[in-house]
Structures are given as structure tokens and as C-alpha cells.
Amino acid sequence: MMDPAQAAGNLKIDYTLSFPQAQTHYVEVEMNISGITQPTIDLKLPVWTPGSYMVREYAKHLESFSAENAGKSLIFKKTDKSTWRVSLAGAKSLKVKYSLYCFEMSVRNNYVTSAQGFIVGASTFLYPAGAIANASTVHIKPYKGWDKVSTSLDKVGDDQFTVVAPNYDILYDSPIEVGNQDVFGFKSGNTEYEIAMCLGGNYDRERMKKDLKILVEKETAIFGENPNKRYVFLVHNYSKSGGGIEHLSSTVLQVVRNQYGSEGGYQRFLALAAHEHFHLWNVKRLRPIALGPFNYDVENYTTNLWIAEGFTAYYDNLVVHRMGLYSDDNYLKMITSDMNLIDNTPGSRVQPLAEASFDAWIKYYRPTENSVNAGISYYSKGSIVAMMFDLEIIKGSKGKYSLDDAMKHLYNEYYKVKKRGYTDAEFKAGVEKFAGTKVDDIYNKYITGLDAMDYNKYLAYAGLKAVDSLAETNVPTLGITMSPPGTKPMIATVLRGSAAWNDGLNVNDEITAVDGQPFTTLRAITTNRKVGDKVTLSVLRDGLPYSIPVTLLRNNQVRYDIVSVPNPTAEQVAVKTKWLKQ
Template sequence: MSHTSNAADNLQISYTLSFPEAQAHYVEVEMDISGIHQPFIDLKMPVWTPGSYLVREYAKNVESLTAWNGSTPVSARKINKNTWHVMPAGASSVKVKYRVYCFEISVRTSFVNVAHGFISSAGTFLYPAGMLTNSSTIHIKPYKGWDKVSTSLDMVGSDPFTVHAPNYDILYDSPIEVGNQDVFGFDAAGVKYEVAMCLGGNYDKERLKKDLKKLVEKETEIFGENPNKRYVFIVHNYAKGGGGLEHLSSTVLGATRDAYATEAGYQRFLGLAAHEHFHLWNVKRLRPIALGPFNYDEENYTTDLWIAEGFTNYFDNLVIHRLGLYSTENYLATLCGDINLIENSPGNKIQPLYEASYDAWIKYYRPTENSANMSVSYYSKGSVAAMMLDLEIIQDSKCKYSLDDVMKYMYTEYYKVKKRGYTDDEFKQGLEKFAGKNLDEFYKKYIYGLDAVDYKKYLGYAGLELVDDRAGLNEPSLGITLVANINKPVVATVLRDGAAWVDGLNVNDEINAIDGQPFDPATSLIGKKVGDKINLTITRDGLPMNLRITLLKNTQVKYRIVSIAKPSAEQIAVHGKWLKQ
């Protein structure tokens, strides 16, 4: 991590954002730098954004970069993929102008059209190399008709269109929404909360305020304090939307515009809000040691995303349950969703959990047709690991402690006292402190190893067990999934060790007929048995082919979590501690 040099101490940096061609998806940036004493300045664009672990090459969207001393152009040439070498020619100030193309809808990328401008800071603002601690001011000239700015950056004076960033780490962790968003707020846990609803939606504002306030206070209880003064939810409502990205004092959520009116849709939105808001502690402050200070030029590797994301994935639904919005049955069904996802992914037996975290940069955000066979989600499996550890701690401490206590202790010890991230071993020691025992075996089996999860043991602590609704069935299967939302049966995934895998049916093959009859995925295997040999007529790369395939047993599971017949007093106590409301 580069630190500010003495020459940088006097740099004054300001940006002006304008949208003269919003209809063509551009933001224009003017960067004013003064107080220059050095012969050159290298200006850099981050290649990734914190919270989304993929090198996205944001510089690819930058065009027409020029540098000026007043009305005189000065040299500004690109020296690598994300760096421009600016020669001020002795001038103490320069103005750098460039345009950024913004047309990727996601919570982590900028998007501009005539309706609104969403500025993802890491992909918009250049910074002087080695000067990440420099402050800057951003002035926004809105497109015609836009009248609001929503960001966690502080206003300069009383001008909502001028904001200040104390350093680049905070700037890159503070997205900016400009437009006509519906802005409302509430106070919770001593913090002022703002909600910026963009692009419409059938939400009930008063209900949202009430439930988001409860959510904030319930999560704050876990950690013992809310470290913000102000926090902003930026919500992009699309015809069909999803996803979220956490920031230090804000979050960006993607939502479905007309889904708020159904209970399922409303609960999904609150679950997403609970997840991203939980990150203001877990990841943004309580963090793996590799995740900050950041190197914006390359990958920042950690084996602990199963804690950073998996634990957050666990607590989001648990918090919704604690609010009384999920019944115990609903909560357990949601938890079972993660269990089924893991157990039906062949990659669960291939990729250990720590490796899934480490390889997020090349695997998780770049899924392929073979991802299910070679990798496991650190979100889902991390969530199940959190459940196991929570139940282990409750059991071993005789209901005195839970995973809540670990999170509060680690937040206090590492963020507040030591003021740094934790190592793998330090988080393990935090878990052991409350479990009251060594967790080497747990880590060996479930974090570094590929052992099958002992659900009977962990759920049994709470008087629960898994039931597989498919147990005892001996149904044949091709071991494939098909491409959704098209009329033709085209293979999307071939599952490891299934019939298609063994006998050579491929992804992108179109299945035309089975034993001479037109193929119907819903009915074509009715009456067939495990071990039957079938003839498939397919089209591969435009050419007809015939394949002979031996049908194998469908190994997919469909678990439910149910109560055992006669739980003991101890099991009832663990259940009560775990699923308290």
C-alpha cells in the first residue's frame, strides 16, 4: 500500500461531474489538481471495487483523456492499462478531462441515462499514484431535471451538489446517486438513515421505514454499537432486479420494482437489506486482514470470504426471523435452501471452503457451464458453517454463548482495540474462546477439507434432523440441466458423474429425440429405469448425432429440517437459544 508522500501533502484535488450526454450514457469528469511540485503525476483508475472480488478493468470505459495548464495542453499519455502519466511542464496546477461510458446495470458498475446517474466511484475517479490518503471535493452538475444527490459523503456547507471525501479509500467506498429518487429517512440506533428509492416501485414507505428501523436495531444489538453517524440505502428498482454491494456507510441494492406488494417479495427485499447492512460491521470494520488497506491495482486475496460473506449470509435470514417476519418453519426452509444447494453441487466434493474464498477472483464471479462441478459457493457453504459453529457454541457453552458473542468480541477486539483486520488463526481463536474448546478438527474437516457435513450431529443439538424427500427413490436421470427460457431443449449443465457426463452428452447440445420419440424434458423419462440404455438424437454445432446413454440414478437430494420426536430438555434449550425472537 502506497502512502502519501510529502509532495502530496499540499495537493488540492477537486472533481466536477457533468452529464451533457446522459442519453448516450456518459459522465464527463474534470479533475483539478493544484499544489503540484513534482515533475510528473501518474493518475490511476482502480481495477476492482471493494466488496466485489473480480478485476473488472474499469479503465476500459475511460476515453478522451487530456490534461491542461489553463488553455495550454500538457502531456498525458497512458503507460499501462490503468495509469496515465501527466507532465505538468512546471505548472503548479493542471486540469485533467476525461469521459466515462456508463452502461452496465449492476450494483458495482456505473450506469447513466436520462432517468438517473449512478456513479460507482472506483470506476469513475482517477487518483494520483501513492496519494490514496489525499482528500478531494466533488462537485456535481446534474442533468436537466435531476434535483437530488444521495451519497454517504458529507456535503460541503449546505450545497447538496458538492461533497467531500477525506481520502480515496472512503471515496471508493461511497457511491453517488444523482436524479429524482424518492428520498425518505428514519432514525435508528442513534444514526440518521436515508433511503433513496430510484426508478419507482410499489413499496409502502411507512412500512419500510418501520421494518428497516427494526432491522437496523436488531443488527446493532449483535455488535453493541452502530459506528455510523449517517447511513444511506440506495435502491435501484428494475423490472427484475437483485443483488447488493456493501459500503462503509451505505449500500446499493438491486430490487424488483413491483415485488414489494407480495409478502415473499417484501421479505426477499428485507433479507437483502439485512445482508448488506450487516456488512457495515462484518467486512467493512471487522474484516480479514487482507481486505484493507486496499491495493487497487490487483487482486487482494483472502481465505476468509466464507466468514465475510458466508456468516453475513447466515445472519441476514436469522435477523429477519428475529424480527418475527419469518416463522421458525420459514426460517428453517430458507436455511435448507443453502443445504440443498450445497449438497446438490458436485463441486462441494471438489473445492474446500477456504479455497472457494481464495479463488473468488477467478472463479466465483466468472461462472462457467462447469462451475457446479468444480466449485462451491462460499456464501452458501459459509452460511452452513456459521450455523454449525453457532450450534456448537450454544451446545458447548450450555446456552451461555452463541455466534452473536463471537461477532461482538471480534468486532471490539480487532476493529476497535487493535484497529486492524484479523488473520485466519485469530478468527478461529475467537470462535474457540466461546466454544470453550479447540476447533482444529472442525477446520480440518469443513474449512480445509472435504468431509461430508454431519447434519445429524449439529442439528441434533437443537432437537432437529434432516429428512430427504427423495430418499428411497430409484429414479433415472440424464444428469443435466437445460437452458431456461428458450423453446428448444438445449443442455446448460452436465453434472459430474451423471449419465450425460459418462456417455458424452455435452453442454450446448440440442436434444431432439429419445428412442425415436420427440424429446420432452417433463415426460420422456417416464417409464424408464435406472440402467436402461437409451438412444438420443441430438444436434451438436449444427450437425446431427446419435448417442447411446445408460441412465443412472438421480442423486439429487431434497432436504427438509424437522423436529425429532422427543427432544430432551437440553435440546429444547439449545433450540430456544438459537432461534430466539
Template sequence: MKIKGSLIVILFYLFSMTAVDSQAASAAQIYYTVTFPEAQAHYADIEMRISGLAQNQLNLKLPVWTPGSYLVREFSKNIESLSAATNGKPVEVTKTRKNIWQINTQGLTDVTVKYRIYAFEISVRTSFIDASRGFLSTSGMFLYPDGMLHQPSTIHITPYKNWSKVSTSLEMVNNDPFTRYSPDYDILFDSPIEVGNQDIFTFDAGGVKYEVAMVNQGNYDKERLKKDMAHIVELETAIYGENPNKHYTFIVQNYAKGGGGIEHLSSTVLGAARNAYGTETGYQGFLALVAHEHFHLWNVKRLRPIALGPFDYDNENYTTDLWIAEGFTAYYDNMIVHRTKLYSTENYLGVLAADINTVENQPGAKVQPLSQSSFDAWIKSYRPDENSINTTISYYNKGSLIAMMLDLEIINDTKGAQSLDDVMRYMYQEYYKNKKRGYTDAEFKQALEKFAGRNLDDFYKKYINGLADIDYNHYLGYAGYQVVNDYANTNNPTLGIKMVSFNGRLKVAAVLRGSAAWIDGINVNDELMAIDGNPITDANNLLPGKHVGDKVTVSLLRDGLPMEVPITLLKDQQVKYRIISVNNVTPQQLTVRNKWLKN
């Protein structure tokens, strides 16, 4: 299969703007045509026609990031050969910034802009074109006129050869699936488009029509997915009291290895491993991803930190509240799957324990506060390096645990009458529906206090803005549970390194802060050869017969040069927690447990 065709985006634009030498109001119509004459080389050719101009200068811009993925991705690097003309005559274009092209429109009422764009980055957040399909991540594809973000658009798609389907959340025009409408650029940039021969199935849930577009092959069972995905939708809708969509689209990209997702206002793009649906672990993992990204249609796309909208598409949009936007969503994804009864209580507690172990085994948890993790997403979370484990903490994992703790706190304090569900519903109604704006950090805290019935200053000081050790047993104890560390009575030696196999060789991928390797100077990228002269053959058994306090000599290659590094072995500080029930559960604990786990 190959890609070819045209994509016509018509933006009917009524606007008032200050011209270089006038204050005249102007009405403009903007048309995009996208063709794929060299799809095999991963290019799209875009023609942008603008008529009804009444200003002397026009600035065309391309977003530098896409909402939901907090990293400046410099989409404009993919644009080449940009030119402008009117009535076939060239018009001057000057690039004034990395993502801005300035056009002299003095005396002109219309202009046609043409550019080529390269699209060959496989991910849920970036455009990809090849000879089989086209995925258009719209924020990285379409230039927009500065000052015209709030104008409507119509998109017509002409499929290439045997292409027969378009999947997007954009509304159809005149019941034509290849013609779509968007009321403004924010929605256009929040509505990815899949064009090709994807396998589409639908289901209805909560009065909303859902489309699932399966891209590439997979061993999925459509009937089972319809049933379970509909159940997830209904459970999440029940939390908020309504589903604000008329229809919703899942675009699922199936690859040999796949994962991750990105939320949109009325759609989501998911990455999946095409053959993982056949195992219960793989299937449940996919449903947790479905639950996560679908939950975002409320939490973050509508109920949002105030910094995340209206968007600044030119720069970073900073917030300290991604631990709510993403962390709470990460809490609910597995909770929702548990509420479907696909996770047993034992399985669900195992998932929570895994999050605890992830946080507690990351030295960065003692370095970076949760609120700072949110703020630094732009420079750290999306740009991990070999030392990230020592300097950062994930607002997903720790944020999920904070949500669990607050949920249990509210349930306990209200004797089972209310839960975190009630906070989320209240915030959605109060800020998205009533105030029609995002919330501040202080406002979300006030809502938590309203339902918990207590001041949370100390909680925030310790766990959100500080680095205090989390007292898991205090919060789990409300429901009659506790954590036990299976490694508590061990005294195993360790170098304190993470290793990877590269071309049959064992290399150091990370050195844990405070470990023997950290103290005595083993480096990332060192190739380990032997310990005390014994060749290393098993990365999982580096120190047979060794004890804490032993001095060993590590033979390694550093940049191809042989070295011997003396190391004094230290105790392995890693933990392995399990969540178990306490003995003699009280009636109050049972009330909390049943409310929490929906027993």
C-alpha cells in the same frame, strides 16, 4: 428526463512525495468537474484540475476493481480522449499501464486533465448514466494521483434540469445537499452517488438517521418498509453493541428484474424487482437482502480479513476468509429476518434446508474446499461457466451453513450462555476497535475456540480446508432437530443434465459430474430432440416409463449436426432435505433451541 450537470470534487491535499529529481514536500489541491453533455449516449465528461504541484512527474490511476465485488473489472476500459494542459497549453501524457496515465509536470504548479467516461452497465457495482438518472460507482469514475489516497475531498453536484436530489453517504458541507465531503479516496471509492429524482424516505434507528433512495418505480409500502427496516437495523446493532455511523444510505435500484447488492462503509446499493414487494415471498426476500448488506457495515467493512484493507486498487486482494465475511453474513441475513418474526420458525428452517440442498446437490462441493472457494473468488466465483457446478462451491451457501454449525456448537457447549453473536461482538471490539486492523484466519479461529471452549482443528480440517461430508444431524441435534431426505427411498433414473429453453428449443446448460450424460458424452449446448425416437416436449419429464439401468438413445443436434448418443440411465443422486424436530426433545436441546431461535 435527461441527465446534465456538473460534479465538482475538491480534494485538499497535503502530501510528501519523492519527485523525479527532488525530495521536496508539496501541497496540492485537486478539483474534479463532471458534466453530462451526452447523457443520452451514456457519457460523462470529467475535468480534473490539480494545483500546488511540486514534482516533476504525476501518475494518475483508476482502480481496476471495486471493494465488495471480487473481480478485476478493468474500469479504465471506459475512459477515452484523455488529455492534459496548463494555462491552455497541452502537456505531455503517456499511458504506462492499463490504468495509469503519466504526466510530465516538470516546472509546472498546476495541470488540468480532461477525459470522457462511458457508463452503461446496469448493476449495483458499476456506473450507469442515461437520460433519466446517473448512478456513479465512484471507484470506476475518478482518477486519483498515485501516492495521494489518504487525502480529503469535497464534492459539489450541480443537478441537471429537473433533477432535485442527491443520495450518498458522503457528508454535506454547510448543509448543502449538493456539496459533499470525503476525508480520503478510500471513502470516496466506498461512497456511490445517485443523482436524479429518486423517491426518498427516512427513518431513525439506534440513534442513526437512515435514508432510503428508491430509484425507478415499485409497488413498495414506505411505511411498512420504515418499520421493518428499522427493526432489522436495531437487531443487528444489538449484536455488535453499537452502530458506528451518524447516517446511512440505502440506494435501491428497482428494475423489472433485479437482485443482488454491494456493501459500502456507510451505505449500500441494492437491486430489487420493482413489483416483488407486493408478495410476502418477494417482500421477505428484499428484507433479507437489506439485512445482508446492512450487516456488512460491521462484518467486512470494519471487522474484516486482514487482506481486505488497506486496499490495493491495482490488483487482486486475496483472502481465504470470504466464507466468514460473506458466508456468516448470509447466515445472519435470514436469521435477522426470523428474529423480526416475519419468518416463522418453520419458514426459517425451510431457508436453512434450501441452503443444505444447494450445497449437497452441487458436485463441486466434493472438489473445492471452502477456504479455496474464498481465495479463488477472483477467477471462479465471479466468472462462472457451464462447468462451475462441478468444480466450485459457494462461500455464501456453505459459509452460511458453517456459521449455523458453529453457532449451535457454541450455544450447546456454553449451555445457552453464549452464541455466535458473542464471537462477532468480541471480534469487532478486539480487532476493529482495539487493534484497529483486520484479523488473520488463525485469529478468527482462536476467537471461535475461545467461545466454544474447545479446539477446532478437526472442524477446520474437515469443513473449511477439506472436503468431508457435513454431519448436519450432529449439529442440528444440539437443538433437537434433524434432516430427512424426501428422496431417500426413490430410485428414479436421470440423464444428469441441466437444461434451458432457447428460442423454443431445449439446450443442455450443464452436465453433472458422474452422471449418465457425463459418462456417455452429452455436451453442453447440445440441443435435445428425442429419446428413443419420442420427441422431447417437456424438459421436466424426459424419461417417462424409464428405469435405472435402461439403455436409451438420445437424438440431438450438436453444432447443427444430428447425432445419436446411447446412454445408460443412472439413479438420480439429488437430495431434498427437510429439517424436522426429533422426538422427545431433551431439556438441554430445548435450551439450545430457544437460544438459537430466540424463542
């Protein structure tokens, strides 16, 4: 019997994508396979896409599966939620057809309308079991009026509507945009950059090219090289949108169509681009050892998303600062934004950072009304850990090194030399190599532990300190948030340890009265009241009336500002200068 991997290696695989009725949000897929030597073949669809750590069950969108050889139907059956087993009846080749419903406006799902066809590989292309290493060709038949294809996949000759992938990892990591996008670009070093702006927007082409080129060069300088020959920014401009996802040689960004017109909106776009572009090194190549080779059938667990995402979140604003677009003060305000989020999230005292990474599959992408009490963002807390490492390295090396040097070293050591991912211990050792000291304290307290973060220990290295402007206040609060204005006054969140938490107010309670007076606003409840005062809230809970007495507690939320210490030393000034260099 032939080894399954050897049999898979003999397969020739071609796809055709067509959009005969794009207005109905369907893409039609035809898959042709030849060189089959087995009596049956299993065709599988991934359940998740790299860069978005949640099982998304892409097979739920697949309809009208059929299989044939030479016009004769072949018998098939589903063996699990995303696997179709076809009996070949002696045939050596196979044609499979299926339809995919594509109408989720996100960077990680197919989205097809009469205006665009956005194709995510993992949610589109069935693959033969055992054939992840196989090459494939994709032919695209565009919807009427569509005249462009934007993707990082190589085209065949001059035919933009035929592209090839050397293996399925590349195919699944190379989204395809078909439509009438505005395409322009620039060159940085030996890398050609394409920018595909989809569905309009009030952007300035020339400014965008200039600034993205500077951004790319700032990030390339950190790692010492750009490993891509081509890179594509796919930008989806919608009326309400936000977010992005990284790929090996491209990224997909969702941006509010007219946000480019304000300086703040344009800078947010650049920060998003900086984040996703930084990933081409950090996570796509310099990666946790668990993230590749991928198993597309199940979750791929790692405790290191705080590095993959958190460090990238640290560098995105830092890179825009290095471009000269954020002042030092504005950049430090962005640091305090993460600090405020961490300390104002009760879940930061419940879920360690490493656990937040591991449980991303079941928690981060599936938030509930209690998420703020049970978890912490590995983006925000990971970003602050990156800042601590950066300052520790600058101080420990007396300004010779920074976190940039550790990232470059780790990239060379594990991606280029060892050609594998790093373990947690190896990443830690890479940081310590440049800090000249152990960083056990940070790991034990803030990564695997639940200690309150001592921001000032590390900010002091740069002659700075965080000051909580709310520290001396004694303001009462219920500890809840409410549903949006214009809707019924329902409780949306109850914070752990708050007055509402202790005395039994629930999410989805509709507040009707306070001490017998009709409810107006949340602020009105605490106005002219003190910590320790009692109020009685009348609520409707699942249609039943309740009267709940609550003792108001102090609002323990923080609001940090970063300020200079009096009379900083020369060493502190040197650390700050190295850290905030432009």
C-alpha cells in the same frame, strides 16, 4: 528529492461531475490538482471495487482523456491499462478532463440515463499515485430536472451538490446517486438513516421506515454499537433486477420495482437489506486482514470470504426471523435451501471452502457451464458453517453465549482495539473462546477439507434433524439441465458423475430424438424407464449429427426437511430456544 508520499500529501484535488447529455449514458469528469512538485504525475483508475471480488477493468469505459495547465495542453501517455502519466513541463497545477460511458445496470458499475445518475467511485475517479490518503472535493452539476443527491459523503455546508471525501478509500466506498429519487428516513440511536428509492415501486414508506428501523436495531444489538453517524440505503427499483453491494456507510440494493406488493417479495427485500447492512460491521470493519488497506491495481486475495459473505448470508435471514417475520418452520426451510444447494452441487466435493474464497476473483464472478461441477458457493456453505459454529457455541456454553457474542468480541478486538483485520487463526480462536472447545473438526472437514457436511451432528444439539425425502427413491436421470423453454432444446449443464457425463453428452448438444422418436421434454426421456435402462439420444453437435447411447443412473439429488427428534431433552430444547430466539 521529495518523498513521493510527502509530495502527494501536498496536493489539493477537486472533481466536477456533469451530465450534459445523460441520455447518451456519459458522465463528464473534470479533475483539478494543485500543489504538484514533481515533473510528472501518474493518474490511476482502480481495476475493481471493494465488495465485488473481480477485476472489472474500469478503464475500458474511459474516453477523451486530456490534460492542460492554464489553457495549454500537456503531454501524457498511458503506461499501463489504467495509468496515465502526465508531463507537467514545470507546471504546479493540472486540469484533467475525461468522459466515462455508464450503461451497465448493476450495483458495481456506473449507470447513467436521463432518469438517474449512479456513480461508483472506483469506476469514476482517477487518483494520483501515492495519494490514496488525500482528501478531495466533488462538485456535481446535475442533468436538467435532477434535484437530489444521495450519498454517505459529507456535503459542504448546505450545498448537497458539493461533497467531500477525507481519503480515496472513503471516496471509493461511497456511491453517489443523482436524480429525482424519493428520499425519506428515520433515526436509530445516534445514527441518521436515509432511504433513497429510485425509479418508483409499490412500496409503503411508513412500513419500510418502521421495519428497517427494527432491522437496524436487531443488527446493532449483535455488535453493541452502530459506528456510523449517517447511513444511506440506495435502492434501485428496476423491472428485472436483484442483488446488492455493501459500503462503509451505505449500501446499494437492486430490487424488482413491484415486488413490495407481496409479503414474500417484501420479505426478500428486507433480507437483502439485512445482508448488506450487516456488512457495515462484518467485512467493512471486522474484516479479513487481506482486505485493507486495499491495492486497487490488482486482486486482494483472502481465504476468508466464507466469513465475510457466508456469515453475513447466515445472519440476513436470521435477523428477519428475529424481527418476527419468519416462523421457525419458514426459517428452517431457508437453512435446508442452503443444505440442498451444497449437497446437490458436485463442485462441493472438488473445491474446499477456503479455496472458493481465494479463487473468487477468477471463478465465482465468472461462472461457466461447468461451475456447478468445479466449485461451491462460499455464501451458502459459509452460511451453514456459521450455523454449525452458532450451535456449537450455544451447546458448549450451555446457552450462555451464541455466535453473536463471538462476532461482537471479534469486532471489538480487531476493529476497535487492534485496528486491523484478523487472521484465519485469530477468527478461529475467537469462536473457540465462546464455544469452550476446539472447532478443528469443522475447519479440517468443511473449510479446508472436502468431507460431506454432517448437518445432523449440529442440528441434534437443538433437538432437530435433517431428513432427505428423496433418500429412498430410485428414479432414473440423465443428469442434465436444458436451455429455457421456447429456445432450441440444447443441453445447458452436464453434472459430474451423471449418466450424461459418463457416456459423453455435451453442453450445447441439441437433442433431436430419443430412441428414434422426436424429442419432446426432458421428463419424457425418463418416464416409464428404470435405473439401468439404456436410451439412445440423437443430437446435433456443432451442426453434425451424433447418436449417443446412455445408461440411465439413479438421481442422487437430495431434498432435506428439518424436523424435531422424538422426545428432545431439556438441554436440546434450551439450545433450540436460544438459537431461534426472537
